[in-house]
Amino acid sequence: MFENNAITNLLHIKYPIFQGGMAWIGTAELASAVSNAGGLGIIGAGHMPPDALRAEIQKVKGWTKNPFGVNIMLMSPFVKEVMQVVVEEKVPVVTTGAGNPGEYVPALKEIGSKVIPVVASVALAKRLVKSGADAVIAEGMESGGHIGEITTMALVPQVVDAVDVPVIAAGGIGDARGMAAAFALGAQAVQMGSRFVVSEECIAHPHYKELVVKAKDRSTVITGRTLGHPVRSISNKLTRKYEEMEAAGASNEELEKLGVGALHRATHEGDVENGTVMIGEISGMLNDIKPVKTIIEDMVNALPSVFKTSVAKTN
Numbered sequence: 266m267f268e269n270n271a272i273t274n275l276l277h278i279k280y281p282i283f284q285g286g287m288a289w290i291g292t293a294e295l296a297s298a299v300s301n302a303g304g305l306g307i308i309g310a311g312h313m314p315p316d317a318l319r320a321e322i323q324k325v326k327g328w329t330k331n332p333f334g335v336n337i338m339l340m341s342p343f344v345k346e347v348m349q350v351v352v353e354e355k356v357p358v359v360t361t362g363a364g365n366p367g368e369y370v371p372a373l374k375e376i377g378s379k380v381i382p383v384v385a386s387v388a389l390a391k392r393l394v395k396s397g398a399d400a401v402i403a404e405g406m407e408s409g410g411h412i413g414e415i416t417t418m419a420l421v422p423q424v425v426d427a428v429d430v431p432v433i434a435a436g437g438i439g440d441a442r443g444m445a446a447a448f449a450l451g452a453q454a455v456q457m458g459s460r461f462v463v464s465e466e467c468i469a470h471p472h473y474k475e476l477v478v479k480a481k482d483r484s485t486v487i488t489g490r491t492l493g494h495p496v497r498s499i500s501n502k503l504t505r506k507y508e509e510m511e512a513a514g515a516s517n518e519e520l521e522k523l524g525v526g527a528l529h530r531a532t533h534e535g536d537v538e539n540g541t542v543m544i545g546e547i548s549g550m551l552n553d554i555k556p557v558k559t560i561i562e563d564m565v566n567a568l569p570s571v572f573k574t575s576v577a578k579t580n
Contacts, residue, residue, distance in 0.1 A: 266565070271431040272454040275399065276332050276358060276379060279303030280565055282444075283402070283433055285458025286336020286360055287410065287543075288312070289532045290469045293324035298466040298557040300331040307334040307360060315346040322354045332357040334381075339364030352376055360402060363411070367396035381433070385413025390424045390432075398430060402456050405436030409459050409497050409545040412436075412487070418450070425451030439547040441567035459545040464557045472535035473542055480548035489524075492517055499542040503527060 267273045272281045282304035284295060288311025296306030306329070308321050318335070325333050335356050337347055340363045348369045351359055355376045359366070362383045366373075373380050379399040384390040390401045403424040405417025413420075417436040425432045434447035435456035447455045461467060463474050476499055486500045488507040498504060507523060524541065531540025555563075 266568070270453055272400065272433065275431065276305060278305050278332055280561060281433075281454030282561055282564065283307060283334075283360075283435075283454060283456035284461050285408075285435065285456050286310070286334070286362075287458050287462070288338070289528055290462065290467055291336065292468055293321045293328065295461060295464065295467050295557070296321075296333050297325045297328035298464070299461065299561070300325070300329040300333045302558040302561045303331075304561055305332060305334055305358060307336050307358070310335055310337050310341065310347055312338065312341050312343065313347070314343055315350045318347055319350045319354065322350070322356060326354075334358030334360055336360045336362065336383075337366070338362050339366060348372070351378070365393060365396060366398075367393070370397040383435070384424065385415060385420070387420075387423050387427045390428050394428045394430055400431040400433060400453075401428060402433040402435050403452070404456070405434075406497070407437030407546040408435055409462075409485070409548075410543040412495050412497050414495075418446075421447065421450040421452055437545060437547050439545075439550060441564045441571045443547075444564055444568060445571045459547050459551060460560060461557065462544060463551050463554045464560055465554060466557050469532050470535035470537075472537050473531050474554055476537045476542055477544050477548050477551055478554065480544070480551070482546070482549035484548055485544060485546055489520070492520055496541070496543065497545065499537075499544055499548065501540075501542065502538040503541060 270281050280303040284299040284306050286307040286309035288309045291309025296308050299306035310318050352372050358379045360381045381400045382393045383402040383404050403421045405420050406412045421434045431453040433454040433456050434452035438455045439460040444455050484499050485497050486504050487495050487497050489496045491511050527541040530536045531542045
């Protein structure tokens with residue numbers, strides 16, 4: 266089905282499906298499972314120290330022989346050391362967020378890595394392609410965690426028209442219908458985070474997964490707009506406190522302090538009221554917890570019938 270797909274050919278993967286590089290839960294367990302199932306598993310480096318990242322990379326190498334990636338947050342205090350680890354470990358694919366990876370591209374290209382930044386605007390996509398990106402991930406504001414301001418439906422086709430490299434669609438995609446829509450918009454692949462959060466292999470605390478499975482279409486909210494770093498997560502005691510403080514004009518320092526350690530509290534300690542439960546708007550359609558292999562195979566197997574149904578409905 267994907268023999269002529271630009272992304273599967275570029276990265277030597279079976280299916281054009283990326284797993285989002287999620288901090289704290291995009292670990293070796295999840296990344297290796299996605300890669301073994303034919304997609305591209307991605308370790309979420311977040312603010313991970315270099316030694317910790319090296320350990321995760323070596324676990325993945327031991328658990329899969331297929332290509333995998335590392336997502337690097339360019340605002341990390343360890344970014345230079347983390348990039349050095351990625352180069353030394355010869356990671357096949359590097360995705361990046363929150364900045365321009367241009368200064369690191371030559372070293373990554375020298376070891377054969379493919380560089381694929383996440384973008385939230387056409388201007389950024391064009392700039393990063395000029396810096397040497399092999400492809401770009403156009404991520405709409407429907408996604409969980411840190412978000413931009415443009416929806417996936419509007420962003421993806423504009424990025425596709427603006428650049429001459431393959432585009433991966435992200436944000437609001439969780440099944441074959443979303444994948445079909447992404448292809449119709451001109452994308453060559455999809456990236457999913459939320460769908461893989463509620464997989465058996467994801468190490469997120471059971472309370473975190475349970476809250477996602479129970480979520481409805483309007484369960485997520487956006488906080489942090491006043492900081493310039495909006496985040497989408499499930500509404501809870503923490504988000505309500507954050508919203509109150511933002512409305513009252515709290516300082517950046519006060520807001521930053523409230524968020525310190527909040528994601529880890531939810532993902533690892535299971536405190537889903539006082540922690541940040543980052544998840545996308547599709548959480549309302551995520552009703553079960555399944556193995557990664559089943560998630561991917563269900564999507565791929567359903568894709569032909571989705572296309573047929575869509576065509577039939579227009580006739």
